[in-house]
Amino acid sequence: MHWDTVINLLVSAGLEISVLVIVSIGLAVIFGMMGIINLAHGEFLMLGAYVTLSATRAGLNLWLAMLFAALVVGLFGVVIERLLIHRLYGRLADSMLATWGLSLILAQGVSYVFGPSTQGIATPLGNVRIGAYSISAYSFVLIGAAILMLLLVLWVFKRTRYGTMARAATQLPAMATAVGVNTKRINMWTFGLGAGLAGLGGALLAPLAGVTPSMGQAYIARAFMTVIVGGTGVLTGTSAASGLLGGIQYLVSYLSNPFLGQGALLILAIVILRLMPTGLSGYWGRRL
Amino acid sequence: MKTIIRIAALIPYLLAALLACTGVASAAEPIVVGSILDESGPLNTYGKPMADATKLAVNDINAHGGVLGRQLKLITYDAQSDNAKYTQYARRLALRDRAVVVMGGVTSASREAMRPILDATHTLYFYNEQYEGGVCDGNTFLTGIVPSQQIAPLMPWAIKKFGPKVYVLAADYNYGHISAKWVDQYTKQAGGQVVGTQFIPLSVSQFGSVISKLQSAKPDLVVSLLVGGNHIAFYRQFASAGLGRDMTIVSPTFGLGNEQVVLSPEESRHIYVAMPYVQSLDNPVNKAFVAQWHQVYGQDYPYITDSAVTVWNGWHLWAEAVRKAGSTDRDKVIQALQSGLTLQSPSGLVKLDGASHHVYQSVHIAETNDHHGFTVIASEKNVPPSYENSVCDLIKHPDLNKQFVPGGQ
Numbered sequence: 243m244h245w246d247t248v249i250n251l252l253v254s255a256g257l258e259i260s261v262l263v264i265v266s267i268g269l270a271v272i273f274g275m276m277g278i279i280n281l282a283h284g285e286f287l288m289l290g291a292y293v294t295l296s297a298t299r300a301g302l303n304l305w306l307a308m309l310f311a312a313l314v315v316g317l318f319g320v321v322i323e324r325l326l327i328h329r330l331y332g333r334l335a336d337s338m339l340a341t342w343g344l345s346l347i348l349a350q351g352v353s354y355v356f357g358p359s360t361q362g363i364a365t366p367l368g369n370v371r372i373g374a375y376s377i378s379a380y381s382f383v384l385i386g387a388a389i390l391m392l393l394l395v396l397w398v399f400k401r402t403r404y405g406t407m408a409r410a411a412t413q414l415p416a417m418a419t420a421v422g423v424n425t426k427r428i429n430m431w432t433f434g435l436g437a438g439l440a441g442l443g444g445a446l447l448a449p450l451a452g453v454t455p456s457m458g459q460a461y462i463a464r465a466f467m468t469v470i471v472g473g474t475g476v477l478t479g480t481s482a483a484s485g486l487l488g489g490i491q492y493l494v495s496y497l498s499n500p501f502l503g504q505g506a507l508l509i510l511a512i513v514i515l516r517l518m519p520t521g522l523s524g525y526w527g528r529r530l
Numbered sequence: 531m532k533t534i535i536r537i538a539a540l541i542p543y544l545l546a547a548l549l550a551c552t553g554v555a556s557a558a559e560p561i562v563v564g565s566i567l568d569e570s571g572p573l574n575t576y577g578k579p580m581a582d583a584t585k586l587a588v589n590d591i592n593a594h595g596g597v598l599g600r601q602l603k604l605i606t607y608d609a610q611s612d613n614a615k616y617t618q619y620a621r622r623l624a625l626r627d628r629a630v631v632v633m634g635g636v637t638s639a640s641r642e643a644m645r646p647i648l649d650a651t652h653t654l655y656f657y658n659e660q661y662e663g664g665v666c667d668g669n670t671f672l673t674g675i676v677p678s679q680q681i682a683p684l685m686p687w688a689i690k691k692f693g694p695k696v697y698v699l700a701a702d703y704n705y706g707h708i709s710a711k712w713v714d715q716y717t718k719q720a721g722g723q724v725v726g727t728q729f730i731p732l733s734v735s736q737f738g739s740v741i742s743k744l745q746s747a748k749p750d751l752v753v754s755l756l757v758g759g760n761h762i763a764f765y766r767q768f769a770s771a772g773l774g775r776d777m778t779i780v781s782p783t784f785g786l787g788n789e790q791v792v793l794s795p796e797e798s799r800h801i802y803v804a805m806p807y808v809q810s811l812d813n814p815v816n817k818a819f820v821a822q823w824h825q826v827y828g829q830d831y832p833y834i835t836d837s838a839v840t841v842w843n844g845w846h847l848w849a850e851a852v853r854k855a856g857s858t859d860r861d862k863v864i865q866a867l868q869s870g871l872t873l874q875s876p877s878g879l880v881k882l883d884g885a886s887h888h889v890y891q892s893v894h895i896a897e898t899n900d901h902h903g904f905t906v907i908a909s910e911k912n913v914p915p916s917y918e919n920s921v922c923d924l925i926k927h928p929d930l931n932k933q934f935v936p937g938g939q
Contacts, residue, residue: 247746250742254738254739254741254742258736258738258739261736353570358569358570358578359574359575359578359788359792359832360575360759360762360787360792361792362766362792362793362794364766364793364794364796364797365766365769365770365797367770368770368772369770369771371772374745375742375745376745376771376772376775377771378767378771378772379770380770381738449766450735450763450766450767451735451736451760451762451763451766452735452759452760452762452766452792454572454575454759455570456570456571456572456611456759457759459572459733460572460733460735492738492739495739495740496739496742496743499729499730500729500731500734500739500740501729501730501731503739504733504734
């Protein structure tokens with residue numbers, strides 16, 4: 243193998259892994275810190291993509307539009323938490339049903355407002371030549387963005403006052419309340435943070451594929467797979483599961499075809515969950 | 531006495547009621563016709579323009595007096611990109627709504643879901659969409675372009691212009707698998723060579739591994755048999771990796787879902803297609819059709835797809851056959867359809883072949899342009915569905931019911 247083939251393979255596999263991190267980190271925050279399984283996660287991604295689309299059409303710079311999308315979807319998450327989610331804490335099945343209903347409403351609502359047809363944003367930045375290969379420069383942006391999103395989550399939970407309280411509220415909720423942590427408020431911000439990360443994820447994906455009201459469905463299964471395989475540790479779980487699943491999917495796709503690539507991802511997920519029922523981070527005893 | 535007067539006063543009403551029962555009024559009762567298409571979900575990128583064309587065609591037929599002096603009543607169902615819904619709605623249209631004809635189906639998988647049900651319930655069926663060819667069924671008429679009209683001219687033209695090494699990317703269901711065989715056959719006939727084939731599930735929107743393989747295989751031509759909203763990502767990722775410098779995309783499916791509208795002109799530059807219809811066709815029927823379309827759906831309608839015009843053709847051919855048969859009875863209408871009907875369509879002259887239930891039509895090789903549309907490069911008129919004509923004669927063998935595929939089976 244030539245050096246350029248190796249670099250191309252590494253970047254492409256890195257891209258596959260990064261996409262998994264980008265689509266699942268928001269879901270992981272909400273699941274890991276709150277124990278809520280947000281079935282509307284795919285639609286939060288989709289909303290992020292539509293906000294980016296609308297903002298760029300209104301003349302906003304693409305990169306600013308992406309940050310704007312994160313902010314809008316994050317605030318939307320806060321509103322949803324106040325209206326819907328906070329009534330359903332501790333009722334797992336009810337919260338799943340409610341978020342699933344929400345996902346249908348969002349997909350149909352967006353279809354109503356923006357029309358059902360596929361829209362899109364052209365991929366920015368052109369391409370880079372590496373030996374005999376050329377690689378989309380946007381791939382490097384996505385890899386960088388995935389790393390930054392992981393670092394952001396690390397910083398928020400390790401370095402901010404909110405993060406410390408959020409971890410306390412997850413690990414010992416009764417004690418946290420006893421020492422004066424307002425768990426209600428914490429949960430509101432955690433849900434908002436997860437939604438905001440999902441919005442940013444959707445915004446980052448918008449220039450990669452088509453933007454449609456049903457685009458969430460294309461990512462949601464893999465996002466759930468990543469989060470369940472990763473377990474409740476937001477950082478360790480997401481990064482390890484993305485690396486393993488994304489890596490195997492890319493490798494098998496490259497050696498055979500995308501169909502077997504998807505199959506390999508599913509088989510690996512089943513094997514891991516059989517051996518480590520609490521996911522990778524649960525097996526390692528990691529909480530973040 | 532009072533009672534008698536009362537009864538006498540009722541007489542005119544009784545007479546009117548009697549008249550209503552004898553069928554004088556039922557002549558004005560509408561004829562129920564049905565359509566099932568994907569108006570939502572990932573396949574609506576094809577289904578929406580086809581559904582718009584359905585309404586336009588039925589309204590147009592009604593505006594011209596309907597058929598047999600009666601108006602058409604269109605019942606539509608949205609199958610939501612779900613094949614299970616097609617079987618459910620096909621049954622409902624045939625058994626509950628009693629539609630005399632059902633048109634619809636977007637993917638070949640959806641057609642194959644509906645076809646047996648409509649066969650069994652003796653409900654006439656039209657499939658109006660480009661497809662992989664070979665369906666031979668006495669109850670089914672297929673107005674879309676088939677490989678012997680589309681891939682047959684496209685491959686020799688492209689191989690001559692761009693080179694002989696061909697890489698095939700196909701959607702992973704019956705359409706993609708059968709069409710890939712056709713590409714293989716026509717490539718060999720044109721002196722080319724297929725160096726690789728990949729089948730991509732409809733749910734895939736990440737084409738990183740495919741892009742890597744294309745860069746290793748270095749083909750001259752990439753034949754895209756990709757389908758659906760997720761697969762649009764391929765063209766975008768192909769362009770952003772700069773592969774357009776080294777290889778050229780030709781496609782029988784590109785444009786049917788208005789991919790050229792979604793992508794920027796830079797991303798869709800130099801993609802070549804073969805289709806019976808592009809919106810810019812210069813003929814009076816098309817001018818009137820486009821004007822009518824824009825009047826109903828707005829001047830800013832993205833682009834009228836080939837599939838939309840195929841739907842329009844299907845409805846008008848059926849209406850013509852009913853007028854000729856003087857009845858909506860299935861067997862009489864099939865007989866009229868088999869008598870060699872022609873239609874001046876927006877895509878030019880369309881001639882229904884009675885034996886194969888497919889159509890002769892114009893085919894244009896076209897290139898994407900800077901205005902989210904296509905520019906015609908070469909055209910041929912009255913192209914026969916030659917493969918279907920060679921294997922399928924439903925006049926001689928009315929009980930035939932199978933799909934012929936290249937290489938037998």
